[in-house]
Amino acid sequence: MSIIAFVLLSAAAIYFFAKRIVAVRRNIFLGRKETINNRSSERWAQMTRVALGQSKMVVRPVAGFFHILIYVGFVLINAEVLEIFIDGFTNQHRIFAPYLGAFYDVLISFFELLALGVIIACIVFLARRWGGLKRFKGIEMQGFPTRDAAIILIVEVILMKALFIMDAADMKLSNGEHFFLVSSWLSFWTEWFTPAQLETISHTAWWFHLVGIFAFLNYVPYSKHFHIFMAFPNTWYGSLDPAGKLNNMESVKSEVKMMMDPNANPYAAPASDAPLARLGAKDVADLSWKSLMDAYTCTECGRCTSVCPANQTGKKLSPRKIMMDTRDRLEEVGKNIDQHGMEFQDGKSLLGDYISVEEIRACTTCNACVEACPVLINPVDIIVDLRRYLTLEESNIPVEWGMMNTNIQNNGAPWKFPASDRGNWAQNNG
Amino acid sequence: MTPNITTMAEMAAKGEKPEILFWVGCAGSFDERAQRVSKAFAQILNDCGISFAILGSEESCTGDPAKRAGDEMTFQMQAMMNIQVLDAYEVKKIVTACPHCFNTLKNEYPDLGGNYEVIHHSTLLQQLINEGRIKLKDGGAFKGKKITFHDSCYLGRANGIYEAPRAVLEALDADLFEMKRAKKNGLCCGAGGAQMFKEAEAGDLEINHERMDDVMEIQPDVVAVACPFCMTMLRDGVKQKEQESTMEVLDLAELVVRQNG
Ligand code: HEM
Ligand code: SF4
Ligand code: SF4
Numbered sequence: 001m002s003i004i005a006f007v008l009l010s011a012a013a014i015y016f017f018a019k020r021i022v023a024v025r026r027n028i029f030l031g032r033k034e035t036i037n038n039r040s041s042e043r044w045a046q047m048t049r050v051a052l053g054q055s056k057m058v059v060r061p062v063a064g065f066f067h068i069l070i071y072v073g074f075v076l077i078n079a080e081v082l083e084i085f086i087d088g089f090t091n092q093h094r095i096f097a098p099y100l101g102a103f104y105d106v107l108i109s110f111f112e113l114l115a116l117g118v119i120i121a122c123i124v125f126l127a128r129r130w131g132g133l134k135r136f137k138g139i140e141m142q143g144f145p146t147r148d149a150a151i152i153l154i155v156e157v158i159l160m161k162a163l164f165i166m167d168a169a170d171m172k173l174s175n176g177e178h179f180f181l182v183s184s185w186l187s188f189w190t191e192w193f194t195p196a197q198l199e200t201i202s203h204t205a206w207w208f209h210l211v212g213i214f215a216f217l218n219y220v221p222y223s224k225h226f227h228i229f230m231a232f233p234n235t236w237y238g239s240l241d242p243a244g245k246l247n248n249m250e251s252v253k254s255e256v257k258m259m260m261d262p263n264a265n266p267y268a269a270p271a272s273d274a275p276l277a278r279l280g281a282k283d284v285a286d287l288s289w290k291s292l293m294d295a296y297t298c299t300e301c302g303r304c305t306s307v308c309p310a311n312q313t314g315k316k317l318s319p320r321k322i323m324m325d326t327r328d329r330l331e332e333v334g335k336n337i338d339q340h341g342m343e344f345q346d347g348k349s350l351l352g353d354y355i356s357v358e359e360i361r362a363c364t365t366c367n368a369c370v371e372a373c374p375v376l377i378n379p380v381d382i383i384v385d386l387r388r389y390l391t392l393e394e395s396n397i398p399v400e401w402g403m404m405n406t407n408i409q410n411n412g413a414p415w416k417f418p419a420s421d422r423g424n425w426a427q428n429n430g
Numbered sequence: 431m432t433p434n435i436t437t438m439a440e441m442a443a444k445g446e447k448p449e450i451l452f453w454v455g456c457a458g459s460f461d462e463r464a465q466r467v468s469k470a471f472a473q474i475l476n477d478c479g480i481s482f483a484i485l486g487s488e489e490s491c492t493g494d495p496a497k498r499a500g501d502e503m504t505f506q507m508q509a510m511m512n513i514q515v516l517d518a519y520e521v522k523k524i525v526t527a528c529p530h531c532f533n534t535l536k537n538e539y540p541d542l543g544g545n546y547e548v549i550h551h552s553t554l555l556q557q558l559i560n561e562g563r564i565k566l567k568d569g570g571a572f573k574g575k576k577i578t579f580h581d582s583c584y585l586g587r588a589n590g591i592y593e594a595p596r597a598v599l600e601a602l603d604a605d606l607f608e609m610k611r612a613k614k615n616g617l618c619c620g621a622g623g624a625q626m627f628k629e630a631e632a633g634d635l636e637i638n639h640e641r642m643d644d645v646m647e648i649q650p651d652v653v654a655v656a657c658p659f660c661m662t663m664l665r666d667g668v669k670q671k672e673q674e675s676t677m678e679v680l681d682l683a684e685l686v687v688r689q690n691g
Binding site: 241242243244245246248249252253255256257259260279280307309310312313314315316317358361362363364365366367368370371384386387388389390391392397398400401404405408409412413414415417419420421422423425426 | 433435437454456458459460465468469472484485486487489490491493495496497498499500501502503504506507508510511533536537538541542583584587588589590614615617618620621622623624625626627628629630631632633634635636637639640
């Protein structure tokens with residue numbers, strides 16, 4: 001009976017998780033094609049350093065330290081989850097114990113210490129949020145994002161608590177055969193129950209933990225906590241070029257080549273008969289797929305916004321909001337496709353309905369946000385692609401920028417000086 | 431003193447080729463304050479006996495501000511024109527005192543077929559000091575003066591150059607103080623991304639004024655910069671804080687020339 005329940009539950013949890021992953025993958029690949037797979041050994045090194053090694057997390061030492069507690073705890077405690085899984089399939093309890101002997105208790109005690117670390121770190125993170133750390137505020141954080149953060153932290157604490165309850169009950173039941181370190185400190189309550197009751201408590205805690213894990217698994221991909229998986233591919237695909245380099249628009253290149261080639265026939269048909277792609281980005285599908293992966297990876301930590309010069313001086317721009325808006329719009333587009341098919345248009349777009357022109361106009365392309373992001377997200381790529389759409393497709397630019405561009409074209413400088421005077425400074429005496 | 435500056439065209443007429451092209455940039459060519467930096471840097475190249483030339487009226491905007499304002503068309507037209515000129519003179523090596531020109535020439539021209547060895551003047555100055563070709567006087571003009579360095583985004587975060595300008599400043603025998611936001615964490619002056627050429631969006635404060643708070647904490651005699659746009663922004667900030675009589679904003683090249691002057 002309990003094996004059947006276990007198998008059905010696991011199958012459902014894994015099915016829904018896999019379904020969600022397939023949908024996220026499809027959404028990401030709605031983005032503009034771009035091949036990113038060169039220099040793969042550097043990419044593995046980058047992923048190892050930044051995601052596995054948490055190199056950018058520790059730039060903020062307090063957050064970095066407690067996050068590593070959660071991170072290491074989570075990864076290693078999963079070894080215990082493996083046992084829980086096998087127990088479930090075989091209707092055993094603590095199936096590894098007989099094979100490992102005394103070492104089993106050491107191992108479980110170690111996991112318990114990690115679990116304690118996770119609890120402490122989660123409480124610190126909760127305190128930090130409720131204590132009003134500035135970078136967790138901002139208009140983009142109202143409503144779900146703040147609730148989401150609290151839910152995950154509280155659920156983690158409860159899951160770890162369930163482990164301690166199970167361990168303490170089992171320890172008592174084993175009559176001295178097992179000793180688990182942390183639950184031994186917390187086992188006073190086991191005196192109050194009969195062995196049969198403890199049996200039920202242990203069993204319930206086991207199920208609770210299991211259901212909790214499955215619920216967690218299926219909540220994560222809808223939450224900023226998706227970063228626990230996405231951090232890895234996102235740092236692998238993260239740019240290896242100097243941050244100052246903006247990508248080259250190949251579609252513009254062929255056009256400019258033709259304009260500059262004296263032999264080209266201006267009336268010739270375009271070289272390819274593929275439909276002309278939109279220049280720049282108006283909606284999520286115009287962005288590079290990597291920008292869309294960035295959006296799913298964002299942890300909403302606000303490190304980017306806290307160092308953004310525009311945001312710090314009261315402008316509307318917040319790089320975190322750029323990322324969250326991109327993800328929210330992409331989710332909306334994905335839902336539209338699920339419900340109405342690929343061709344459906346809802347008349348909305350990322351630029352306009354989510355991100356305003358004023359926001360993207362405020363960016364100085366200073367790359368502070370890029371430098372700050374612990375998971376190698378690049379908000380500037382999105383901002384520049386949106387600016388390109390405004391400029392190239394809608395000619396919607398501030399008057400001063402219009403003059404600047406005209407001056408560059410006519411005089412070779414953003415100011416209105418004659419190009420022939422460019423070398424004059426070198427002749428002037430003085 | 432007026433440095434001796436030739437153009438590529440003049441050199442080519444004599445059948446000569448310089449070791450290095452000095453890419454002056456729009457600010458260095460037209461902005462009066464930045465022209466003084468161009469002259470100081472040309473002076474240093476002269477003094478070190480480096481054979482260099484400028485393009486003069488054949489140079490044109492790299493297209494950086496157009497690209498960052500979203501006008502890729504204007505950018506690419508500028509880039510392709512410049513690449514034609516550079517390739518016609520068979521230019522191999524370029525030095526520039528503008529981090530924006532530096533970034534664009536070095537990182538963005540290769541995709542359009544322009545491949546050159548591009549260095550920023552802070553790196554060249556550091557090399558020349560290390561090689562002993564620039565000899566800085568002991569007890570020169572800046573001995574014991576309080577200096578702080580403002581990292582420009584396109585030199586620092588954009589291209590990872592943090593040490594070269596500091597090495598130059600250390601060679602001056604001055605006391606170098608770091609602002610609370612420095613190096614990777616340096617705060618923008620507010621000019622990048624074509625902001626230089628338009629009014630800022632609505633907000634509480636100008637970015638360069640926010641930056642001045644960091645400067646004021648140090649109260650330096652000199653704010654050293656390595657970018658003509660940072661120069662404009664910080665000079666405006668110094669004026670806004672009414673510190674013109676106590677603080678000077680100077681480029682690295684000017685500091686080197688003045689130390690020995
Ligand atoms: C694989 C297991 C992981 C777990 C269980 C985990 C768990 C968590 C939790 C619970 C938070 C919430 C903190 C809060 O909301 O206050 C968090 C935040 C965060 N995590 Fe992870 N994480 C994992 C992996 C990673 C990886 C590989 C990275 C990549 C560097 C990463 C980067 C971040 C960042 C940037 C934050 C924002 C916190 C801040 O800056 O203060 N995480 N993580
Ligand atoms: S690059 Fe733009 S969005 Fe990022 S920190 Fe600088 S001004 Fe803000
Ligand atoms: S973009 Fe990066 S730094 Fe900004 S909130 Fe998201 S994860 Fe944090």
